[in-house]
Amino acid sequence: MNNPERLRQTLMKPFRSRRLSIQSLEGRRLLAAVNVPDDLTSAPDAIVSVPVNIDSATGVRAAEIRLSYDTSVLDLDADDIDFGSVWGTGNDTQVTANVDDAAGTVVIFVSASSELTDVSGSLVELPFSVASDAVLDSTTVLDLTLVTLNEGQISVDPAPVSGSDSTDGLITITAAATGDDSISGFVYADANNDNAVGTGEAIPGVTITLTNTSTGAELQTTTDSDGSYEFTDLAPGEYEIVQSQPVAYLDSGVNELTVTLVEGTTLDDQNFRELGLLPQYIFNRLHTSSVLPVGSDTWKDAITDINAFAESTASASSASSVAAGSSVVAASTSSSSGTESTTPATSDSTASGEPLVDEASTSPIASTASSVAAAQTAAMGSPVGSSDDDSDETAAVDEVFASNLF
Ligand SMILES: [Ca+2]
Ligand SMILES: [Ca+2]
Ligand SMILES: [Ca+2]
Structure with a gap:
């Protein structure tokens, strides 16, 4: 700040050496x-x-x-x-x-x-x-x-x-930068048809494959006991999330999601919704509900066992044909309580050709699914959300399951 003043004083004093003036002029330009x-x-x-x-x-x-x-x-x-x-x-x-x-x-x-x-x-x-x-x-x-x-x-x-x-x-x-981004979600059987992950609806052990569509890099994980999956440390980009359909479940029809992961963000709730256990996997398998509360660890184990059993023994085609045949039975034996179905569950028609979407609760299949879910809920009984699995009967239950399943 005082430099211009110094310069002015310098310039005002002609008796100063020329050399000094030049130095000061040099300084003035700086x-x-x-x-x-x-x-x-x-x-x-x-x-x-x-x-x-x-x-x-x-x-x-x-x-x-x-x-x-x-x-x-x-x-x-x-x-x-x-x-x-x-x-x-x-x-x-x-x-x-x-x-x-x-x-x-x-x-x-x-x-x-x-x-x-x-x-x-x-x-x-x-x-x-x-x-x-x-x-x-x-x-x-x-x-x-x-x-x-x-x-x-x-x-x-x-x-x-x-x-x-x-x-x-x-x-x-801002949120954490590149490399810290994640994609996560749940696989669940929407027993109460509310499009949300509820207690006891988790489907563990389901394989989820994540593909970065620009690099082709592929990651794989399986859902946890709470039905959750997560991929972390991801770079931003376009991703495809693919669910391997759990064989024991009635498919809601969406097994593939395409998402864009923006830098510094996380994508949660990339969920895969199933409509419920297929009827042939409900009866005789989960009826020991008094010692197998829905949502308990033992119950989850049973679900995992059923999934494994279904995947190892049933081909997709036979499973779906059995499903079509059994859904009417499931519907007729369900409590048919409080579902929002408006189409008779006895319909075995998919002639509408409508793609199955989450909101398709009025379609014949969804209607059947609701009934299946209701049947499942009825078969499970209550209390929902109990985590009591430390019963002495656990071993006995496992035996019952082993005999019923295999
Ligand atoms: Ca300032
Ligand atoms: Ca639900
Ligand atoms: Ca599915």
Whole structure:
């Protein structure tokens, strides 16, 4: 700031040596813009390297930089502050930093033994840690309060001031970046026909295959005891999620999902809904419900066993033909309570040709499925959601199951 004044005084004094005037004129031309980028992004718990940039470093050999930050969002360790790109390898570059963690201020001195040439880049790099509870989509300001170059011999324009000005930086808090993204969901038998994953509706052990359609990379997992599956550490992109249809279940018709995973996001609830156990897998197998509460671990084991049994013994074609034949029976023996079916369950027609969708509760198949589900629920009995499986009868139950199943 005092440089123009000095220059003016110099020019006003003709008796000064010509050499000095030239030096001063040289100094007058030295002008630099310094700022912190306002388009920085980072995630909670991440570290963001904040540069203090200069547009032209001609003649710079020393800089003093002062900056304020919000301590509720950012943390800074003085030891981590490093010289920036304009100093090259920085062999003789010295950095001294003083951080006041309570006040949220930092003072940095950076210098080298010789002047820099006309390069642009960063004077210093400040690795800020973002608080784990930083709010997504919020922003935090990096208030550049003072920059002095060569002890004021080079003007900084615009001059940073304490408080808001055009040189200040801004960090936007975003969700975790590339590689942390995930896709997850459930496979479930929608026994109560509400299109949601309810207690006891989980289908464990179902194979889910995830394919990145742009790279062809393939991942595979099986659903957990709660029917859930998850793929983590995914790169953003287009994915295809394919369910291997659990043979013992009446298919709702959607076994394949195509999704777009946006960077920094997770895709939850990529669910596969089945309509219920096929009737031939209900009776004689789950009727020991008094010691096999729906949703209990033993119940889940039974479901897993049934799935395995179904897959190992039944071909898809025979299963579906049996299903078609048995669904009427299932419907007629169901309690037929409270389903929203409007079509007689006795219909064995799929002549409508309508594709099965979740909302197709009025289609003959869905109607049958509701009845199947009702029959399943009736066969299971209650209490729903019990987790009691520590009964002494567990072994006996397993025996019953073994004999009934195999
Ligand atoms: Ca400022
Ligand atoms: Ca449900
Ligand atoms: Ca399915």
